[in-house]
Amino acid sequence: MIKKAQRRLILLSTGVILVFNLAVLVVVEYYLVQNMIDIQRQHILEEVSYEFLPNYQRDDLSSATNWDPTVKFQLLNKQGKVVGATMNSRSFSAPLRKDMMARASSGETVFFEEIIENVNYLIAYFYLDKNYVGLAATNLEMVSIQRRNFALFVLAVSPGVALLSFLVSRFLVLSALKPVSEGFALQRTFSENLAHELMSPLTGLKGNLEVTLRHQREPKAYQQTIQENLQEVNRLIDLLEGLELLGQGVVTQEELNLQSCNLMQQVQDKLEDFHHEISQKQITLEVTGKGSQPCKLDISLVGLALRNLVENAAKYTPKKGSIQVQVFQDVRRFGVKIENDCNSVGAENLSTLLEPFVRGKNISTPATETLHPEEGTHRSLEQIRGKGLGLHLAHHIARAHGGGLDLDTPVIGRFSATIWFPKKRSARSA
Numbered sequence: 301m302i303k304k305a306q307r308r309l310i311l312l313s314t315g316v317i318l319v320f321n322l323a324v325l326v327v328v329e330y331y332l333v334q335n336m337i338d339i340q341r342q343h344i345l346e347e348v349s350y351e352f353l354p355n356y357q358r359d360d361l362s363s364a365t366n367w368d369p370t371v372k373f374q375l376l377n378k379q380g381k382v383v384g385a386t387m388n389s390r391s392f393s394a395p396l397r398k399d400m401m402a403r404a405s406s407g408e409t410v411f412f413e414e415i416i417e418n419v420n421y422l423i424a425y426f427y428l429d430k431n432y433v434g435l436a437a438t439n440l441e442m443v444s445i446q447r448r449n450f451a452l453f454v455l456a457v458s459p460g461v462a463l464l465s466f467l468v469s470r471f472l473v474l475s476a477l478k479p480v481s482e483g484f485a486l487q488r489t490f491s492e493n494l495a496h497e498l499m500s501p502l503t504g505l506k507g508n509l510e511v512t513l514r515h516q517r518e519p520k521a522y523q524q525t526i527q528e529n530l531q532e533v534n535r536l537i538d539l540l541e542g543l544e545l546l547g548q549g550v551v552t553q554e555e556l557n558l559q560s561c562n563l564m565q566q567v568q569d570k571l572e573d574f575h576h577e578i579s580q581k582q583i584t585l586e587v588t589g590k591g592s593q594p595c596k597l598d599i600s601l602v603g604l605a606l607r608n609l610v611e612n613a614a615k616y617t618p619k620k621g622s623i624q625v626q627v628f629q630d631v632r633r634f635g636v637k638i639e640n641d642c643n644s645v646g647a648e649n650l651s652t653l654l655e656p657f658v659r660g661k662n663i664s665t666p667a668t669e670t671l672h673p674e675e676g677t678h679r680s681l682e683q684i685r686g687k688g689l690g691l692h693l694a695h696h697i698a699r700a701h702g703g704g705l706d707l708d709t710p711v712i713g714r715f716s717a718t719i720w721f722p723k724k725r726s727a728r729s730a
Contacts (some may be wrong), residue, residue, distance in 0.1 A: 302484050306477055313469035314462070321461050322454070329450045336443050338420050341411055345437045347371045348426060352434060374435040375428070378405065383432070392416075394437060400425045404433045413440065420444055499533050508532075547706070556601070556700060560594040564627045567636055570606045571625065574614040581619045589627030595634060597701065597721065605697040606636065608690030609717050613640040635703065635720030642715045650707045654695045694719055 324543065352373050372392045375384035393416070400410045402424035409425050420440045428434050428482035512525045547625055571578075613623050621641030628635060660669040694717070695705040710716055 302477070302481055306473055306481075309473045309477070310466070310469050313473055314466045317465040317469055318462055321351065321465065322458075325450075325454060329447075333443055333446055334436070336446060337422060337440065340438055340440065340443075341424070343368070344371060344411075344422070344424050344438060345409070347373075348424075348434065348436055352436070356434070370438050372435075372437045376401070376425075376433045376435055377431065378433075382435075391436065391439075394421070394423055394435065397423075397425070401433060498536070501536055503534050505529055505702050539714035556598040559599050560598045561597050561599045561602070563595055563597075563634065563636065564589065566599070566603060566606055567610075567627055568627060570603070570610045572611055573607065577614050578623070581614075581617065581621070583614070583617050583620070584622040585625070586622070587625045587627075589625075589636075595721070595723075598697075601697045601700065605694040605719060607718060608694050609636070609638050611689045614719065616640065616642045618643070629723075631723075633703065633720045633722050635718060637716060637718040639710070639714060643714060650709070653691050653707055654705065655692060691717065 314581060347368055350370075356375070357700075369388050372389035373386045374382050374389050374392065374394075377383050380398065380401055385392070394414060395416075397412065397414075400412060403410050404427055407427045409424060409426040411422060414421050414423050420443065421437045422440050423437045425436065426434045426436065508529060512522065567587070571587070610625075617623055617640045623638065623640040626637045626639075628637060688692070691705065691707070698705045698719050698721065701721045703719070706718045706720070708716045
């Protein structure tokens with residue numbers, strides 16, 4: 301749809317620019333022609349003043365030879381009959397314009413164009429005395445040549461002007477619609493990724509339930525399946541909460557519900573949520589720092605950000621690895637740094653990890669876990685648990701508070717995420 305709209309706008313814009321350019325050329329040509337005609341008018345007036353009138357007063361029109369031969373002069377009586385003419389004007393015959401004659405007889409000098417024998421002339425009637433009116437004429441051959449050359453010029457440049465108009469239109473339209481195109485592309489990608497991310501855990505839940513219902517089992521087995529599925533449902537809820545936050549668009553500081561909170565306590569609560577997974581993988585956990593001083597944050601959003609960061613660390617830390625959590629504060633800012641063991645993360649991946657639905661290319665989790673050992677059925681943990689939104693949402697929330705999320709690989713096999721907030725909130729928004 302956006303491509304079709306782009307084509308229509310480009311064609312419409314091309315037509316408008318082309319018409320505008322041609323209109324400019326026509327206006328320029330009009331003023332050039334008018335300027336040439338004005339020059340000819342001035343020339344006729346000068347010839348009348350300096351050549352015709354002196355000879356007329358001496359009654360010597362026929363023998364005058366000093367004036368411009370391109371200007372024809374005739375002497376007309378009140379009826380419009382030619383009663384005298386210069387030598388170059390004796391065969392010149394101009395149609396009588398009685399309205400112009402009347403105006404000239406009253407003392408006005410009038411100009412008009414007339415085509416005589418396929419030649420365009422500029423003709424002037426001017427007052428002489430109560431009995432006679434003078435006629436002066438000069439051909440406008442240069443004006444005709446100018447008009448003809450202009451027509452040829454327009455025909456010659458029209459393809460180039462059309463091409464230039466198209467290129468300019470295309471550039472302007474594509475530049476103007478670039479944000480719209482990116483928005484459509486983002487929406488399409490978002491929808492595709494959303495469908496994929498929801499389909500994977502739902503398929504896992506469906507498969508888990510189908511396997512469980514194949515045979516009669518002990519109540520404990522059903523309870524375990526329900527607990528596992530409940531965990532996946534909670535993860536789906538987390539995913540939808542994150543998507544809802546993304547769907548709301550930019551969150552500004554004015555929209556935050558700031559409350560006093562204990563950052564260390566927030567971190568400990570989120571670590572407790574993943575205590576079972578950390579213990580099961582025999583991960584060494586170390587928590588340090590001073591975070592007892594209350595700070596002003598949106599508890600709900602910051603809690604979601606910390607949960608995503610802790611989950612990210614617990615998920616990607618290998619068995620018997622380590623996680624270090626440091627709550628820090630200095631003169632300018634406070635925050636939480638979470639560093640953990642992980643498979644190698646290339647530095648080239650860090651710039652893209654903050655984008656939605658993007659996951660580290662070199663990070664892997666245990667491929668499967670057993671659902672029912674006696675049946676040999678397994679499911680992919682990575683399929684269910686990986687959504688590629690955690691770091692993006694944490695960064696989004698930190699930016700809303702005027703802070704940020706910094707990613708780093710301090711050494712090979714280690715990954716750190718530092719979420720921080722300024723002590724004095726800046727005007728920056730997400």
